[in-house]
Amino acid sequence: MKLLPRLAAPVAALVLAGLTATACAPQTSDTSSGKDEKTGDLRVWLFQEVNNGPKAKVVDRAVAAYEKAHQGSKVDVQYIPVDSRAEKIKAAFNDPSSAPDVIEYGNTDTAGYVRDGGLADISKEFAAWDEAADTDEAARASVTVDGKTYGAPYFVGVRALYYRTDLFEKHSIDVPETLDEVASAAKKIRKAEPGLYGIAVGGAYTYGAMPFLWAHGGGLAEEKGGSYTSTLADEKSQAGIAAYTDLFGPDNCPAAKCAQMGGNDTVTAFAAGKAGMAIGGDFSHQAMEDGKVKGKYAVVPLPGTEKGEIAPAFAGGNNLGVLKSTERRSLAVDLVKELAGKKAQSELFDAMGFLPTFTDTRAEAAAEEPFVKPFVQTLDAGATFVPASPAWARIDSSLVLPTMFQEIVSGRKDVAAASRDAAKKMDDAFASAG
Structure with missing residues (x-):
C-alpha cells in the first residue's frame, strides 16, 4: 500500500458501541418489505x-x-x-x-x-x-x-499522543510512559517555553478526555437489564476527570484560553507550533504535515496510569x-x-x-x-466506548460532558459536584430514551 496525502478526516466523530450493546425496542412501524428479489438495481x-x-x-x-x-x-x-x-x-x-x-x-x-x-x-x-x-x-x-x-x-x-521531538530533545524531556509523566512533561515545556502550551487540551474535547477516565478505571455508564445508569460520579471516574482537568491552568494550558477549545482547536494549536503535545487522531496526520511542526514531531500511544499500559481509546x-x-x-x-x-x-x-x-x-x-x-x-x-444507547446522541449534542469539564476548570464547581450534576443529566437522558 502507498498512502496518498490525507484528503479528509473521517466524516463523523464516530463511536464504537459496546460488545453487549442493548437498545430500546423500535419506536416506528415495521418497514420491512418482506421481499428478497434476486434481480434488480x-x-x-x-x-x-x-x-x-x-x-x-x-x-x-x-x-x-x-x-x-x-x-x-x-x-x-x-x-x-x-x-x-x-x-x-x-x-x-x-x-x-x-x-x-x-x-x-x-x-x-x-x-x-x-x-x-x-x-x-x-x-x-x-x-x-x-x-x-x-x-x-x-x-x-x-x-x-x-x-x-x-x-x-x-x-x-483512533487518537494517540503527538509530541514535539525538537522540544523534548532541547529540554531533555523523556517521552511520557504514564499519564502522570504526560502532566509532568507538559509543565516542563510550559516552564521552559512560556509562549507554548505544554499539552493542548480543551474543555470541549470530549473524546480527548475520555481516555483519562477509562485509564483510571472509571467510565461513563453501566448497563443492567437493558437500561443504562451513569457512572460519572463514581470514585474512579472522578479520579480520571481530575487528572484531565488538572491539565488546565497557568502551568500548562490556561483555562481562560483552553476551557472552550475542542479537538480541532487542540490539533490546530499543535500543528501551528503552539504546543509541545496534543491528543490527535490518525486522521490528524495531514494537518501536522501541512503545519509548522512538519519533521519535528512523533506519535506514541497515549499511556495509561502505569508504565507499559496504553490508555483505553475512544x-x-x-x-x-x-x-x-x-x-x-x-x-x-x-x-x-x-x-x-x-x-x-x-x-x-x-x-x-x-x-x-x-x-x-x-x-x-x-x-x-x-x-x-x-x-x-x-x-x-483495546477500546472502551460510549453507551450503546439512543440517548447518547442527546447527551453528546447537549454538551453534558464539556459543561462538566468547563465548570471544573473555571472553578464554578468541584469535581464531585460537577460529575454528580452531569451524571443526573445523563440518567435523565437514558430514562427518556426508553
Missing part, C-alpha cells in the same frame, strides 16, 4: 468527503466488481452531505418508496437507527462471511445491538448497513460485502487514510506506513 447513499474523488474511485471499483458478479443488477451511488444526513436518513426510514437499499452511517447512530426500525438484522449473513472472521472485536461491536448484527464496519479512527468509524425496507436484501448484503471487504478497505486506506477494520489488513497498513503504528497499537490494546 440497488441504490446506495454514502457520505460526501471534503475531497470525494479518491473515495469515489474506490467505490466505483467495488461497484464494478459487484455488477460483474451480478449480471443485470446495476448500482446507483449517491453521495450525501454529512451535516444533513440525520434528516435525510430518517425520512428514508419513514418513506420506503424513496429509500436506498444500502447506507453509510456513523457508529454513534447504530442504536438509534435500530430503535427507529430502519436497519436490517444481517446476523446470519455476517456470520457466514469468511472475511468477517478477521474483523476486530471493537469494529464488530460497532454494528452490534442486543447481540444482533446491523451492518458491516467500514473504517475506524475509537471512531463508519459502517455500512442494509435498510429493512429493501426489496433486494440478498443483493444488498452482497454489495455491502464488496464495498466493505478487505480489498476495498485496503484501497480506501491508500486513497483516504481511513484505517481498515480487519486486523490483518490493518497490520499490513501499519507495516507499510510507519505513522499508522501507534494508532494500531492503541486499537490492539
Whole structure:
C-alpha cells in the first residue's frame, strides 16, 4: 500500500458501541418489505468527503466488481452531505418508496437507527462471511445491538499522543510512559517555553478526555437489564476527570484560553507550533504535515496510569448497513460485502487514510506506513466506548460532558459536584430514551 496525502478526516466523530450493546425496542412501524428479489438495481447513499474523488474511485471499483458478479443488477451511488444526513436518513426510514437499499452511517447512530426500525438484522449473513472472521472485536461491536448484527464496519479512527521531538530533545524531556509523566512533561515545556502550551487540551474535547477516565478505571455508564445508569460520579471516574482537568491552568494550558477549545482547536494549536503535545487522531496526520511542526514531531500511544499500559481509546468509524425496507436484501448484503471487504478497505486506506477494520489488513497498513503504528497499537490494546444507547446522541449534542469539564476548570464547581450534576443529566437522558 502507498498512502496518498490525507484528503479528509473521517466524516463523523464516530463511536464504537459496546460488545453487549442493548437498545430500546423500535419506536416506528415495521418497514420491512418482506421481499428478497434476486434481480434488480440497488441504490446506495454514502457520505460526501471534503475531497470525494479518491473515495469515489474506490467505490466505483467495488461497484464494478459487484455488477460483474451480478449480471443485470446495476448500482446507483449517491453521495450525501454529512451535516444533513440525520434528516435525510430518517425520512428514508419513514418513506420506503424513496429509500436506498444500502447506507453509510456513523457508529454513534447504530442504536438509534435500530430503535427507529430502519436497519436490517444481517446476523446470519455476517456470520457466514469468511472475511468477517478477521474483523476486530471493537469494529464488530460497532454494528452490534442486543447481540444482533446491523451492518458491516467500514473504517475506524483512533487518537494517540503527538509530541514535539525538537522540544523534548532541547529540554531533555523523556517521552511520557504514564499519564502522570504526560502532566509532568507538559509543565516542563510550559516552564521552559512560556509562549507554548505544554499539552493542548480543551474543555470541549470530549473524546480527548475520555481516555483519562477509562485509564483510571472509571467510565461513563453501566448497563443492567437493558437500561443504562451513569457512572460519572463514581470514585474512579472522578479520579480520571481530575487528572484531565488538572491539565488546565497557568502551568500548562490556561483555562481562560483552553476551557472552550475542542479537538480541532487542540490539533490546530499543535500543528501551528503552539504546543509541545496534543491528543490527535490518525486522521490528524495531514494537518501536522501541512503545519509548522512538519519533521519535528512523533506519535506514541497515549499511556495509561502505569508504565507499559496504553490508555483505553475512544475509537471512531463508519459502517455500512442494509435498510429493512429493501426489496433486494440478498443483493444488498452482497454489495455491502464488496464495498466493505478487505480489498476495498485496503484501497480506501491508500486513497483516504481511513484505517481498515480487519486486523490483518490493518497490520499490513501499519507495516507499510510507519505513522499508522501507534494508532494500531492503541486499537490492539483495546477500546472502551460510549453507551450503546439512543440517548447518547442527546447527551453528546447537549454538551453534558464539556459543561462538566468547563465548570471544573473555571472553578464554578468541584469535581464531585460537577460529575454528580452531569451524571443526573445523563440518567435523565437514558430514562427518556426508553
